[in-house]
Amino acid sequence: MKEDLQKVAEIISNSKSMIAFTGAGISVESGIPPFRGPDGLWSRCDPKCLDLDYFHLNPKDSWLAIKSIFYDFFGEAKYNGAHKVLANFEEKGLLKAVVTQNIDNLHQEAGSKTVYEFHGNSQKLVCLQCGKNYVPSEVNLDELPPKCVNDKKILKPDFVFFGEGIPETAYRKSLQAARNADVVLVIGTTGEVMPAATIPTEAKRNGAVVIEINTEESNYTESITDFFLQGKASEILMEIDELIS
Ligand code: NAD
Numbered sequence: 001m002k003e004d005l006q007k008v009a010e011i012i013s014n015s016k017s018m019i020a021f022t023g024a025g026i027s028v029e030s031g032i033p034p035f036r037g038p039d040g041l042w043s044r045c046d047p048k049c050l051d052l053d054y055f056h057l058n059p060k061d062s063w064l065a066i067k068s069i070f071y072d073f074f075g076e077a078k079y080n081g082a083h084k085v086l087a088n089f090e091e092k093g094l095l096k097a098v099v100t101q102n103i104d105n106l107h108q109e110a111g112s113k114t115v116y117e118f119h120g121n122s123q124k125l126v127c128l129q130c131g132k133n134y135v136p137s138e139v140n141l142d143e144l145p146p147k148c149v150n151d152k153k154i155l156k157p158d159f160v161f162f163g164e165g166i167p168e169t170a171y172r173k174s175l176q177a178a179r180n181a182d183v184v185l186v187i188g189t190t191g192e193v194m195p196a197a198t199i200p201t202e203a204k205r206n207g208a209v210v211i212e213i214n215t216e217e218s219n220y221t222e223s224i225t226d227f228f229l230q231g232k233a234s235e236i237l238m239e240i241d242e243l244i245s
Contacts, residue, residue: 011211012183012244017096018094019178022107029080079107080233081234098114102117184211185211
């Protein structure tokens with residue numbers, strides 16, 4: 001492991017177009033569990049509440065679950081060392097972009113500037129009628145579903161529901177960054193959610209070195225990973241950051 005960390009630090013230092021691809025695991029140390037597993041978000045929320053058709057038919061019911069998870073619970077979370085190291089890498093010119101599957105806004109809060117949000121962002125609400133955007137703090141979530149001040153139509157969190165497409169710009173820019181990348185850091189993701197899961201594979205196909213950080217093996221480990229660093233995202237990334245500085 002020590003030797004791998006040293007080698008990975010060298011690869012990162014010499015990279016020209018590195019990207020990071022992150023999943024729910026990078027936010028676990030911020031107190032946000034992944035969807036799956038015994039303490040996962042699915043144990044708190046019925047997945048149907050995040051289905052677009054169900055949301056349209058039962059907005060109040062969906063919003064009750066959405067509020068309790070994504071605003072009452074996520075709202076307390078703060079970025080951790082892993083988010084911060086990625087923001088530092090970008091500031092030092094070592095990282096071109098973060099492609100994230102997460103919707104928690106923690107990369108931006110840690111200081112990352114170029115973040116492609118594959119699944120949108122919970123910290124934005126949008127009117128389904130006129131498209132007006134809101135931040136959650138401007139909206140009264142005591143009365144559900146929340147409504148637009150302009151036309152009194154329902155607001156939806158601006159993250160991707162089941163049955164919705166990937167935001168077009170984020171998809172295109174993520175693919176472009178993956179195809180240009182010489183290194184991809186794959187952090188805290190099982191690689192099971194499509195089409196997001198194709199981003200590291202696309203980078204590998206174009207010659208990128210794949211460095212994976214995860215507490216457990218993922219779909220990538222045996223197939224495309226060049227360096228598997230097993231452990232918590234913040235601990236491993238902070239060690240690499242120290243070796244680089
Ligand atoms: P996942 O739930 O499928 O997998 C999480 C991965 O993180 C696992 O491989 C696990 O081994 C790893 N992990 C757990 N703790 C870790 C740690 N401390 N350090 C490093 N790795 C750790 O997550 P996914 O692959 O991202 O897919 C689930 C989908 O759920 C995503 O599309 C995402 O949009 C969404 N989601 C987002 C959030 C969030 O915004 N924080 C939270 C839950 C789910």
